[in-house]
Amino acid sequence: MKRSLYLLLTVISSISSVSHAEEMTPLPSHKIAYPQGWQTWSSIAVSHRTDNNTVRAILGNKVAVNAARSGKQMPWPDGAILAKVVWKAGELTHWPQAIGPKAFVHAEFMFKDSVKYADTYGWGWARWVGAEQTPFEGGMQVCISCHTPVKGKDWVFTEPAWFPNK
Numbered sequence: 001m002k003r004s005l006y007l008l009l010t011v012i013s014s015i016s017s018v019s020h021a022e023e024m025t026p027l028p029s030h031k032i033a034y035p036q037g038w039q040t041w042s043s044i045a046v047s048h049r050t051d052n053n054t055v056r057a058i059l060g061n062k063v064a065v066n067a068a069r070s071g072k073q074m075p076w077p078d079g080a081i082l083a084k085v086v087w088k089a090g091e092l093t094h095w096p097q098a099i100g101p102k103a104f105v106h107a108e109f110m111f112k113d114s115v116k117y118a119d120t121y122g123w124g125w126a127r128w129v130g131a132e133q134t135p136f137e138g139g140m141q142v143c144i145s146c147h148t149p150v151k152g153k154d155w156v157f158t159e160p161a162w163f164p165n166k
Helices: 003-026 062-070 140-153
Strands: 041-050 053-059 079-093 095-112 124-129
Touching: 041 062, 053 062, 053 095, 062 079, 124 140
Parallel strands: none
Antiparallel strands: 041 053, 053 079, 079 095, 095 124
């Protein structure tokens, strides 16, 4: 009896853990899975868009960071993932001469795979909107249309920031 109860509780606990993990992981955007762990990726650059008053941290996975820091991003190598984390810009509470991140807008990603994404110029494009990280499903063409001015730069707006290596 004790063994049966133990097995039942173990199964229920496992099901509960799996369903909780599934609830926490956002659904795919454009059939691309939400990239786990991006919050700990290294910085490649920052930007401030004056047209929509947002600030962005541009992060990358190890492949992207290595390419950016070594100047080997033309083209970006397969396996690189670029993330833009976007907030509305606003005056900092205790530093009114500076702007910084306020309301979170979205996290958007570019996944470089020249074979898998050959039809979309070698990039998979995905975005998750708001604190709930709701998948954007407007189609990759929306992203491509925006990035057309930089098609000669492998479709990437970001200019990696220089980082000292010492």
